[in-house]
Amino acid sequence: MQFKMAFFSNSNIMATKHKTFQFTGRWLNSLGEPPVCGSWMIYGGSGSGKTSFALQLAKYMTNFDRVLYWSLEQGNSPSFQRAWKREKMKDCGTDIIVADENTTFEMIEKAMCQRKGRGILIIDSLTPLKGLSFNIIQYERFRKKMKDKLLVWISHEKNGIPDANVGDYILKLADIKMRAEGFKIFINTRSGERLEDFVIWEHGAREYFGG
Secondary structure (H helix, E strand, O other): OOOOOOOOOHHHHHHOOOOEOOOOHHHHHHHOOOEOOEEEEEEEOOOOOHHHHHHHHHHHHOOOOOEEEEOOOOOOOHHHHHHHHHOOHHHHHHHEEEEOOOOOHHHHHHHHHOOOOOOEEEEEOOHHHHHHOOOHHHHHHHHHHOOOOEEEEEEEEEOOEEOOOOHHHHHHHOOEEEEEEOOEEEEEEOOOOEOOOEEOOHHHHHHHHOO
16 A cells, blocks of 8 residues: 655645635634634533524525534424524525434435535534444544535533543544633634634623623
8 A cells, every 4th residue: 555645845835725714704703714624613511502603603604605414412302493493594595404313424424425415514412422432433534534524513511621432532633612601602723823702692691701
């Protein structure tokens, strides 16, 4: 087996043009202009606003590509339906489709990679995958198959880190790390860049943090 090696000079690095999302407004302030592919992580405690933020993000992302939302944790439950209605997701039409907890990785891959597939996958959440022993090898295999896609992973947290088996690994390598607390998202990038906090729900955030 032959391995291809790539070396980059200073001029190569400086001349490389990366395709990025051209965000505007508060999305630009909080997320910058990130690459259109890679992995992001949203994590936080129960009731912190993770799913509401994920739906807001999914809705905004339809300005750039089509979205597949994998509702592993809630499926098409009454609570998920309430969140869907609250965020007015019907405005997205068929730019967003939802997969439930009975969907497999193979089915997700097909939906993402078929002709006229989806460019953005939101996985809500990693926690149910604990029972399926989802591990780093499986994650890397899936990530490589989705190398031209954006993967947004959601996880509950324990002791300040994602609680799933592979969650801490994904967090460390994520291009954008988003921690939910009190209906706010605190954002860091892999490069260490600190961006503006994102308010999910102003009334809830004021009550939680005061002011």
